[in-house]
Amino acid sequence: MVDPMVALLKEKRVQIDACIQAVRGLAEEINRGPGGREIALCITKLQEAKMWLGQALGERGTLLSPEFRDFAGGPDVPGM
Numbered sequence: 001m002v003d004p005m006v007a008l009l010k011e012k013r014v015q016i017d018a019c020i021q022a023v024r025g026l027a028e029e030i031n032r033g034p035g036g037r038e039i040a041l042c043i044t045k046l047q048e049a050k051m052w053l054g055q056a057l058g059e060r061g062t063l064l065s066p067e068f069r070d071f072a073g074g075p076d077v078p079g080m
Helices: 004-030 036-059
Strands: none
Touching: 004 036
């Protein structure tokens, strides 16, 4: 049986990703003009939000697909 919270977390990650793409479009239009730094911070915080939802999925025992996992610690790190 699929945990309904897992489905909700995945849905929210998709929605946040759509926001990231939309804000990146804004960043391209502004092109480092006034407000550019704030737009960059917005993108960073959205990426962090998506990452934390991924962590929540991991805590619920659901690993992300290998192509979306962070192997910065190496593939031999437990839980990867």
